[in-house]
Amino acid sequence: MSSIDKAIQVLETVCDNPEAIRFTDLVARLGLPKSTAHRLLTTLLDHGLVRYDREDQRYSPGYRLLSMAQRTWERLDIPKVARDHMQRLLHEAGETVHLAAVDGHEIIYIDKLESPKTIRLYSAIGKRGPMYCTGVGKAILAYLPEQQQEDVIAHTEFVRHTAHTIPDARALRQALADIRVRGCALDMEEHEEGVRCVAAPIFNFRGEVVAGISVTSLASRMSTTRLQDLQSLLLEVARDISRELGYLQPNDHSRPGGQEAS
Known part of the structure; x- marks a missing residue:
C-alpha cells in the first residue's frame, strides 16, 4: 500500500x-x-x-x-456526472430517461435521453413541470426538508391534468410518505394520459436531494409488473450518481427514490 x-x-x-x-x-x-x-x-x-x-x-x-x-461541489455538473449512468439506464430499460432538478416550486428538466421507440412526451430539456403530479417532481419533493416541502405544497395549484392527478395537499402528503417508505415514486398517468414513469432522487455530499432521475414510457408498455421490475435498476443508478456527487449512505439508501413525470 x-x-x-x-x-x-x-x-x-x-x-x-x-x-x-x-x-x-x-x-x-x-x-x-x-x-x-x-x-x-x-x-x-x-x-x-x-x-x-x-x-x-x-x-x-x-x-x-x-x-x-x-x-468541488461548485464545479460539479450534475448532467455531466449523470450522463453515463443515464446511458446505461436507457440501454437496459429501453425507455426514455429524464434528469430533473428543483427550480423554485417546480422541477426543470436538465437532461433527457430519448427512447428508440416512438413516444411523444411533455418533457424537454429546459422545460418546467409541476412537482405534485410528475414522477421526478414527487421523488424530489418527498426528500426535501420539511419546511421547504411545505412551502412547495402551499404554493401548489392542484390542477387536474388527468383523472389520476393528485387532487389536494392531503393526498399529496400521503403520497410523499408512501414514496419515502417505498424508496421511489410512480407517475401513473397523473400528468399525461397514457404515460407512466418511475423515478428516484439523487443526493449530494451533504445528503441533500439535488435532482431526480426517471424512466418514462407509454402506459401500454409500463404495466405494474414492468414498473416494479425497473425500480431496482433505477434505484441502483440513482445511488451510483449520488455516490459520484459525494453522497455516502450509512448502509444502503435510507432515502431512495421516486418517480418521474411525463
Missing part, C-alpha cells in the same frame, strides 16, 4: 469517527506502525486536513476540508 493510500485511510478514519479520535485508537484501528501514523498525521496537520486538540489529545477533521468540498 502506498503512502498516499495510507494517508487517505488515516484521513477517512478521522472523518468517519463520530467524535474526535485519540492517536492510540487510530493506530489500533488501522494497524499501522506508530511512527508511520504519526508521520502521516503530521503531514495532514500541515495541510489543514486534520486538527489536533492538545488538551484532549484527539484528532478531528480539518477546516480546510470544508473549503475543498465547497469548491
